[in-house]
Amino acid sequence: xFTKKPESAEAVTKLGERPSSSEKSSPFTERPATYSKNPSPxxxxxxxxxxxxxxxxxxxxxxxxxxxVASKGEIQVDGEIQGDIDCGSLLLGDKAQINGSVRAEDVxxxxxxxxxxxxxxxxxxxxxxxxxxxxxxxxxxxxGAYFEGKSRRSDDPMADGKKPSARSAKSADSEENPFSGRAxx
Numbered sequence: 001x002f003t004k005k006p007e008s009a010e011a012v013t014k015l016g017e018r019p020s021s022s023e024k025s026s027p028f029t030e031r032p033a034t035y036s037k038n039p040s041p042x043x044x045x046x047x048x049x050x051x052x053x054x055x056x057x058x059x060x061x062x063x064x065x066x067x068x069v070a071s072k073g074e075i076q077v078d079g080e081i082q083g084d085i086d087c088g089s090l091l092l093g094d095k096a097q098i099n100g101s102v103r104a105e106d107v108x109x110x111x112x113x114x115x116x117x118x119x120x121x122x123x124x125x126x127x128x129x130x131x132x133x134x135x136x137x138x139x140x141x142x143x144g145a146y147f148e149g150k151s152r153r154s155d156d157p158m159a160d161g162k163k164p165s166a167r168s169a170k171s172a173d174s175e176e177n178p179f180s181g182r183a184x185x
Contacts, residue, residue: 061095068100075104077111084115094127101132103158109145116149118157 056074059065063079071087078093083100090104096111107119109128122136126144133150135157141147 056089056091059096061093090119092128105158120157 054073056076057071059077059079061078065081068083069081069085074089075087076091077096080097086103089106092109092111094110098113101115103118105120107117107122110125112129115132118135120137122134122139124130124141124145124147126142129146131148135152135154137157139151
């Protein structure tokens, strides 16, 4: 039921550490440098501390997603998404194409986004192409980046664009849907 704590003399390999020189290295034994190497073990670190320990969800170059994508952790997009993205952290690769809105605490754009971007920290790298408004707390635009739209600074850009409540969505849906109970009256 309980596990024995390893002695200090025993060799212990922790997740995220590089293997010793006697072990062979492979892409499956190493974590990319984008993840935190020293996650905070304290429970007072907050609810978002779990997101840095998670492996990102990757949408590859050959994948097209038609629909919305949601994650509490990190998403790396190298393919195409035709829909909205809502996640903790978003990295859009060079060949990524997004047709929809983006909502994440950290957004790094290298590819193309057509739609609004909401984030606490937004970075448009030199090869990025963004057509839409950016709502941010912090914005960095590298030389060579293409940006067509409005930049709106906000202390809480994530709260400004909340989705409609279930009640208002339900009433709007019933007005438009001829098959709802209200339309039959």
